[in-house]
Amino acid sequence: MFNLNKEAKLAYTMLIPTISIVFLIILFPIFGNFWLSFKEVKLGDLRAPQPIIKEKLKTKDIEPGDDILIEYRFKNSSQKKPIFNIEITDKISKFISPVEIAEGCSVNNNLLSCYFEEWKPKYNEKIIFKFKANDNFEIDNFNPKESKPRGVADADNILTNLKFSLKNFQKILQKNETIENIKVTFLYSFFATIGALLLGISAALLLEKNFLGKGFFRGLFLFPFVSPVIAVAFTWVYILDPFKGFLNNYLLNNEFISEPIFFLGLKKVDFLGFDFPFTLFIVILFESWRYFPLAFLFILARLQAIPKDLYEASDIDGATRIQQFFYITLPQLLGVISLLFILRFIWNFNKFEDIFLLTGGNAGTRTLTVQVYDEAFALSNMGTASSVAVLIFILLAIFVFIHQKIAPKDIEE
């Protein structure tokens, strides 16, 4: 009925802006990340070396015909790298004309322009330029700094050159910490997912049936999920604080404990003979608490879609409620639970803010994402940071592949 070609053309024009912005901000940075991971870039290298030029008037009380000395200070901003082909331009006052200027400089139409081939690292020199005041010199209109001197130079930009090395990956993999972090990340993602799912299932079962105030509770249960992570994490840190926190003081007042527990600073606790990662456990509790509403919403929607006949039939057959749960409800929910599991697992795997705000990655809770941050800004090494990010990305690609295998049908629902 309609012209197919025209329709496709329209579709493409409608989609191109969307796709291009996503490409620019999502896919291009992923490529950039891979690019950076093969380069030894430090945080300080991000600012390209530049020529810095300052001018200063040395002579006072000028009268027509006097010599005027202007000091120019040339500096290479970089401590390590030379810069090449430096071109400097500066507008000078129309009341003065050059007498003696540095080599490589010339004045043309009140425009001072200089050219230097190379400035070495740490290059820093003061050169005095001699000018002469013209006959029509007017002290009131004279402004030696007619314009800010500008300098342009070429420098070897480490970000765009084609030198690659595998040193970042070598550094990362040689650290014992990395393997430990991978382990922590997996533990954290897995158990936080399980916790959120268990809480979500129980919450959904609680609020499935009609009762007075159901709407209120459904709204209330979404609170942890919709509130900003920084507010929630701060509150938890405040509650768990060893000295001024609520929980410790509460336990101390009641003499349940004799000295404060460092909830967010205990790497290992001896528990029945094996090392129990205590702080990681607290962080997992936080994560389960914060993200169970999502599981709750999904599972509630699925629960309400289960046909009621199944329950009626099983009632007639004499099944108890617990049997009904295990033989009807749970199998019906299995699809959405597995989908949620993989989704939540991936999102927990990507989580940075929650752990960073709670513990800053200390006390055995440093996940890979926190390691990326630490490499980049604590150790100021962009290269190793992006190589950890590449590691995350590769692991994630595997999960997404599994997700695609498991859940293409469920997504279409």
Next chain:
Amino acid sequence: MTNNIYQFFFIYLYSIITLFLLAVIGDFVSISIFLSKNIFIYKNIFLYCFLYAVCFFAIRIIITTQVSNIFIFIISLTLSYFFLINKEINAYQILIIISVFIAFNLLLQKYFTAKNFSNFLFEVSFLKFLKTNSLIFFSFIIIFPFYLMFVSSLKSQMVLLQNPTDLSIPFFYSISDFFSSYIAVITQYNFLNFALNSTIVSFVTVFVSLFFSIPGAYAVARLRFTGRSKISSSILIIYMVPAIVLVIPLYVIFSQLGFRNSLFSLMIVYPATTIPVALYMLQGYFKGIPYELEESALIDGCSRIGVILRITLPLSVPAILSVSLYVFMIAWNEFLFAFMFFR
């Protein structure tokens, strides 16, 4: 006999958990909000619960009829009297405990009056009490942090340090003391400026991501073109890309371009991360709108753009509103990019 053991177990368990929860929550609700007093859980609470449970069990065995509320009242009073003497319990808690026991007794009466307390009835009543307790538990773990946040915001640092377990709302403060933290935040810490920044960024994000995702969603939902299925399946994959993978290169690029420290950088990044979600949600809704409406408009000579503007958009106002709310929430709550770009 087995049924009686069940009953005993059941009543015991229910008393313990309910009382434990009530001791905590009763304190929080009745005492702490109105009176500035330290909250106290009594170490012997399990013992008391056990005593209660034994008493109920004894009555059931001896009298073997339904437990009348008067009995409960008398038992509770006598038990409470002993606790009161030892200063282990206070009047508020006695009131709460008694009223809850009466309520639970009424609730259970139905099941216990049946001559044969069968497994089925046991399970039903067990689940019922489990449900009530879990509801209390869930509400508590959700409300408590927010309540603590709220109460702490009304007090000065000194008061908080002196008495961290005090959860009362300071009603006796004057108005200016009551809101002193809020006033300080606004006047001294430039809060309004930050709030304005957040608002600007969030609204721009909502508008930009709707502007881009509405046509995209319509194309994916309605128009036939090659690669349509691929696009609709790859939308959600983009949502799984970790932000930390994006943030390092974006930091580098924005530093080079020189607008890293501006709100503009956030206004570019946030829409890009929310467009896939918005597009996915909207295309689901667009698919649900009857195609016949659009077809008839097309036959009457309306262009595609006209169809979108005159039919699809007016019909999907609720979806657009909820999507904008969701996008607004994401942009408002976002932490990582803002934290990195403004360091």
